[in-house]
Amino acid sequence: MAAYIVAVAAPVPALRPAVAGAPSCPNAPPAPTAAEFPGCTPVALPREELDDCELRFEYWDAVSETAWVCEPVSPYHESPARCLTGLVTLIARMRGSPIRCFGCMDLLQRDRHGEPWIIMQADESVYLHPGRARLPGPKAMMLGEDDLPDVVLEVDHTTDVRRRKLPQYEWWGFPEVWVEVPDAPSASRPKGRQSGLTIHLLEDGAFRQSPASRAFPGWTAEEIHAALNEAAFSAATSAALERVGRALGQREGTGPDDDPLLRSQRAEARTEARAELARELLVARGIAVGVDFPGVPGFADLPVHAIAAAAAACTSQADFRERLRR
Missing domain, CATH: 1.10.8 (Helicase, Ruva Protein; domain 3)
Structure with a gap:
């Protein structure tokens, strides 16, 4: 799903393959396995090199000091996340108040010593009320310090986030995660993965699948998937965005004239x-x-x-x- 980002300043040193026996972090979950990150390559990334790293990866943990890096990004992978940004902007205008998207940022949990423990990168992170949320700083969204995004989007173009990342989101307490499998096919997509969007809502500490979003009331998984994959902005998508935006506005006493x-x-x-x-x-x-x-x-x-x-x-x-x- 994720891939390398080309450095624009000093070149990134060649990275060696991941090795066993890296320093571990107290109370950390077991180190991930290759089966949990199909289509990704484990790359050794010591903790002290994190600040200078310009890799785009799926997951990093202090137990193995390994970053799980996927194949280079493609338009088919990047398009849904970029499209979602535009869609929620239109919803925000209809609601009458801004919504912020933070893109592929680091989601970081520290250990008891304040050092990085686990880092994940989502494809899109959405905050419905940026004016009253504790927003991420310049480096990452810090678990326990910043507010969690209202919605996180994961695009499974060639990967399967259900194996490791989705349980991690559940453990962290993320309220809503969307998993999008684009209509565009991929030769490296795990077998059996059908296109579509799945909405996972946190209830009583566990995810359950839902036909519609809770953060964006009434916006169904089918409507979201269609909007993320259509070649041209359709009347059906326009009607859905207006409906959802007005529903949010009614909840908060705002409307189009507030934009x-x-x-x-x-x-x-x-x-x-x-x-x-x-x-x-x-x-x-x-x-x-x-x-x-x-x-x-x-x-x-x-x-x-x-x-x-x-x-x-x-x-x-x-x-x-x-x-x-x-």
């Missing part, structure tokens, strides 16, 4: 609708209308009945404007 961009667009649409109504009324009465019509400040916020009354009583376009100004 600056949508508020401006909606005001423009109201102006055009009211102007068209007034223009038709004036033309029907034989009154000439100029290209600068209506030309009245705050026209979008005027009551429709006031516009109609002025259009029915005025003797000219100038008189129409004066009546509305009064």
Whole structure:
């Protein structure tokens, strides 16, 4: 699923294969095995080299000091996560308050000495309420220090996160994890993996599969999967995003007019609708209308009945404007 990131500064030294007998971390879970990370390569990564490492990996643990690195990223793997960012941005606009996505960041748990113990990298991490959450710092999301993301997305293009990463998310207490298997096929995809999106919700300390999201009320797994894989933005996806955004807004007392961009667009649409109504009324009465019509400040916020009354009583376009100004 994940892969190398090309360094833009000093080149990364060649990494040696992982070896047995690396220093262990007290009370750490057993070191992962190859069976838990199909399609990944174990690479030795000592703890003291973590800060300088520019690898993109699935998992790192202090028991074996090993990073599990997958094949280079492909558009088919990267597209769902990038697409999700755009989708939740549209939901946020409809809700009327921002949602933040942090992409493929480190999710890090320290040991009792404050040293890195376990690191995982998700494909996308979503915070529904960034204004009141303890957000990750510049290096990683720290377990027990930062708030957990409301939703984490894992893209299983060539891997299977159910074997190790999903149980780890459950143990950490992540509230909602989406596992997306893209429609685009892959020769290295584990056998038996069918495309689709699975939603895992944490209840009483354990994950259960759900047909719909809890964080994004009413957004079904089928709708999310379709939106992440469609070549063009569909009417069905648009309707789903609007429905979910409005549901979130009703929960919080916000709406599209609380978003600056949508508020401006909606005001423009109201102006055009009211102007068209007034223009038709004036033309029907034989009154000439100029290209600068209506030309009245705050026209979008005027009551429709006031516009109609002025259009029915005025003797000219100038008189129409004066009546509305009064």
